[in-house]
Amino acid sequence: MTARSTTTPPQPGQPPYSPLMFLAALGAGGLIVTFFMMLMFWVPHPDQPVPVFEDIMTAFSSGGLAMQATISIALAGIAFFAATLVRLLVWNxxxxxxxxxxxxxxxLMASNAGSQIMAMPLAFAMAVNAGFILGLVFVPNLWSVVEYLFPLAMIAFAIIGYYAFKLFARFASKALGGGLDCTKNNSLAQMLPAFAFAMIGVGLAAPAAMSTNAITVAFSLGLSTLFILASIVQGLIALSLGVRSMMENGLAADGAPTLMIGVPILTVLGIAFLRQNHGLHVHFDLPTSAGSTFMMLTTFFAAQILLLAAGWGALKKTNYLARFVSGPESSPGSLALLCPVVAFSVMGHFLINKGLVATGLIAEFGVAYWSVTAIPLAFQVLAIWLFFKLLAKLMRQAPAAPLNTAATA
Known part of the structure; x- marks a missing residue:
């Protein structure tokens, strides 16, 4: 017997709403970061660790055509994807x-897929990070009051973090009560909570890298460490469970993109560690060096290459791109493809500038510099194309109202 639906059903071929659609907002936020990388590493900012409105205007007025074009593209990209991020958050x-x-x-919440709800705090944490970028590049004299903003930002991340823990605890309690079907856990989808915790952690670590107040830095270090550890522990548990299930049951065809979820997690954790190390060095006399930073970033980057290779193999084996990207099939999980592409671009910028340039291996803005920088720029272009491709497809097929899944007996 089938229960009668009380909501407007989607048209044939239209999937019900999924919390994974929050990954579209996450993708927009990630693209904001890729455009900010152009300002972060190409615009001089001698008075603070990040470029602000005044630095950008100075570089625009005194720079040549190339610098002016770069700044214009970066600011336009940040503004556009910020508006898109807000729109997608409201829609979701x-x-x-x-x-x-x-x-x-x-x-949904009673099944393995209940962890999808963690895409919501993940997207909101990215939104706070994106909001900070917007303030830096568009608000004059923001740096003069930034020490007052850091505690507010940490409070915002702490609220999101509390909610994320609450959502995850609800899911974990059901899983520990036997609610997790290990035979259907044959992907790395359960690592989504680790991604959410890492995103909150990197936001909480920002004051450690930028604040001049030791107390603010100490709170930043403590709170960010809590979420970084939560990310690592949950991620390792989910990884072991997912790999075991995949070995026993094979990879779920629509779960192929999840094999690359470690790529954005590593990028976020890498940036968090950079921020923490900077705060420890400046305020607590912990020695650091360009060589140690280079080695850490190189290790993370190498791990990302391995994960991308494994993920690409899985995508080919399951014919995922032909089915869910260019083909007729639709899945909100396809938005997970954005995360590794964006993350690899961002990590590439950090490795080049904080690793290769900082250690003197290549000269800044030389031929070798632009040759290797072409790689993260290419991934940025790919991410933008993929974002519009997937978003257009999923929004076109999104139902006017979420499906009230009928109960069957």
Whole structure:
């Protein structure tokens, strides 16, 4: 017997709403970061660790055509994807509130897929990070009051973090009660909470790298370490469970992109460690060096290459791109493809500038510099194309109202 649906059903071929649609907002936030990298490493900012409005305007007025074009592209990209991020967050919140009133939501939360809800705090943590970038590049004299903003930012991340822990605890309690079907856990989808914790952690680590107040730095170090550890522990547990299930049951065809979820996690953790190390060096006399930073970034970058290679093999084996990207099939999980592409671009900028340039291996803005910088720029272009491709496809097929999944007996 089938229960009658009380909501407008989607048209044929349209999937019900999924919390994974928050990954679209996450992707927009990640693209903001890729454009900010152009300002971070190409615009001089001698008075603070990040470029601010005044630095950007000075570089624009005194620079040549190439610098002016670069700044214009970066600012336009940041502004556009910030507006897109807000729009997608509002859209997702509205759809999730509707979906939460359906039987389909209860079914989702009681299944392995219940961890998908962690995409929401992940996207909101990215939104706070993106908001800080917007303030840096568009608000004059922001740096004069930034010490007052750091505690507010940490409070915002702490609230998101508390909510993330609450959502994860609800899911974990069901899993520990036997609610996790290991035969259907044949992907690395359960590492999404680790990604969310890492994103919160990197936001909390920002004051450690930028504040001149030792107390603020200490709070930043302590809170960020809590979420970094949560990310590492949960990620390792999910990794072991997922690999075991994949070995026994084979990889889920629609879970191929999850094999690359470690790429964005490593980028976020790498930036968090850079921020923490800077704060420890400046305020607590912990020695650091360009060589140690280069080695850490190189290790993370090498691990990302291995994960990308494994993920690419899985995508080819399951014919994922032909089915879910260019083909007729649709899955909100395809948005997970954005994360490793964006993350690899961002990590590439850090490795080049904080590793190769800082150690003197290549000269800044020389031929070798632009040759290797072409790699993260190419991944940025790929990410932008993939973002519009997937978003257009999923939004076109999104139902007018979330599906009230019928109960069957």
């Amino acid at each position: 919140v509205q759809r999730l509130r509707q979906f939460a009133r359906t039987e389909g939501y209860q079914t």
